[in-house]
Amino acid sequence: MMKRFHSIFKHEVLSFVRAPLMYILMILCPIVVVGFIPRTLGNINKVRCAIVDMDRSSSSREITQIISSAKDCLPPAWCSSVEEAMGLMEHNSIAMIIVIPEGYERDLELGSPQKMTFLVDGARVLEADLSASQMISLLSGDDVSKGIISHHRLYNDEDHAEEFYLVSLISMSLMLVAIFLIGLSVIGEKKNNTLSQIIVTGVDMRLYLGVKVLFYSLVVIIELFLCLAVGYIVYDMTIASSLGQLILVTYIFTFPLLFIGVFIASIARNDVQAIHMMIFLIIFLVMLSSMIAPLANMSGISHYFCRINPAYWLTKGIRAVIIYGFPLRTMLPEFVAGILLSVIFFFSSIRLLKRIS
């Protein structure tokens, strides 16, 4: 048994090592994806606005002063007319125009001030939404709640988007390595007919697939270390919980993904079909895994899809360990679901592969 295990493992190592491009890319990908992409993500909550002050009074100056000195606003552009500001918006230099109407101070003293107008670029919905919310928060005044409501920011003091996406990109790298590598390996075996040859040697299919999955789970862990090294060097990333927990969570949630790769390779009739299936499945898994937007931003039924998505479990687990620092026992239901899913895919793949071989 141990001898067979050793032979299959050696076969996997050799076939992996003989493709140097694979490990060059395995090293290069964390550097490009984890090292570079989060660097590009800035502070999403900064408002780019232009001010059209038609009143030019002390009250309007007070408002413009608040906007100019707010830490959530980039220095505003000063325009003499709405048309001039619209020109800036059309060239995408600003996302919002604040118009203070003529006679604002006079009407304010009379007790019925004209309303200011916020013209927001609705074509850029994300920026429009955030800019409007920031400006409401800035100008609506918080007198009632002052001293009564206190806000505490958890897990991201500097308001940077990179922390969220850094974890997403680590998770995405691991998921891709898991599904693609093992899937392509099984497809290769099927195409070259080596699978049939291995079976006639008397090797049990369960042992064969088990060792294959074990080998690629170790490859995923190596990829995790590469991602962590890049994260630490480039972003000074720290793990809120412990490295042991991170390895454990990655290891457990990698298995369902590996088995999905094996399953796709088993049901596909040829290599091209398998690749087509993998590409679309991975995009679905990525989009519904809280890598792009958290669960709270997803609507209705997609919540249920998320909860049965192993990529979501992996992302949630990695996020829990790196950002939140929570004990993993809080994810016990996902662990159980992950093991169940792995077992289902494992035995389905074996049946399919046996039938084909």
Next chain:
Amino acid sequence: MRGIWTVARKELSHILRDKVSGLILLALPALFFISIGFAISIDIQRIDLAIINTAGPRANEVVNHLYNTEKVGKIVMLDSPSEVEKSFIRDGVSAALVISEGIGGYNAPLKFDLFIDCSFSANVVAIKNHINSAIKSSIIGPGSDPPFTIRYLYNADLNRRMATIPGVIMIILIVVSTMIFSISINKEKVHGTSRLLSLTPLGPIRIVIGKTIPYFLISLIHISYLIFLGQSIFGLGINGSFLLYFLFCALFSFNSMMLGLLVGSYCKTYEAALIICWFFIFVPNVFLSGFVMPVNNMPEAMQTISRLVNGYHFIEGYRGIAYKGTGLSENLPFILYLSIQSLVFLILALLGFSRRYSKS
């Protein structure tokens, strides 16, 4: 011309012969468009909230008000503030509110401590504003009329699907035109049929054109039904010229195909082509094109890099034509950039293709 048509027919029969692949290629993008279009939203859909009420019955009114607040989804009542952090992962809440008696005893106003999960920074302001206004209105009743009016230009009702749809269309076109097409180019090499093709008198240019035609036609089918689905399901009409919109999408599709051709002509294996397409084309396009994060909010040096990505030009042009109703002159920079980039990719790909054919 006859040679080109023969290669195109061969490629088309390859696609259609494999029914599963054909179905994936033609039907799955529609399913993807509808499901992802519905699923992903740029704004917070529901705020799950944990509440720790240490002020007793006095705070019941506020808690009841929060239960009835729009966007507040699940409310988890916790016993002590020490459970707050655990609740973020265990219950998946976005914020936790600790209600306590203020300094000064029973008659003092209630004190509210709002703990917000800021890991996804785009949601922070919305969570803060929603919970603040709910607390305020429960304490003092509906507030007075705000001193401003907000008008959303080009999107009067602020249809939030407008944020995600250009990105989803970009992803579909990249997947079909770059990833699947590069695999198709690579397939000839892997299966050894490139040797056979090199023996024919067609030459690399005609082979490339012949292989491009079926995938380009499939992209045009996708563009057509994405327009229809966008309009019928998400209510997203096209404010600008329909012809310009269609041609612009077709240009982006062609650009993506040339990128796929480049990858397919230089990579020797499926694995290499797939990984390059994924990590060096798909991921940068998702994150740097303005789909996930506004490009103007990125650090300045990175904005320059973002502008090299073809997806950025597609999304900017798409927003201009479809939402703002801009014409050819306003979108000329994007059209020119995509055209020149396509030409460069084509020349580089043909160089790689010719080299490979001369070798085989």
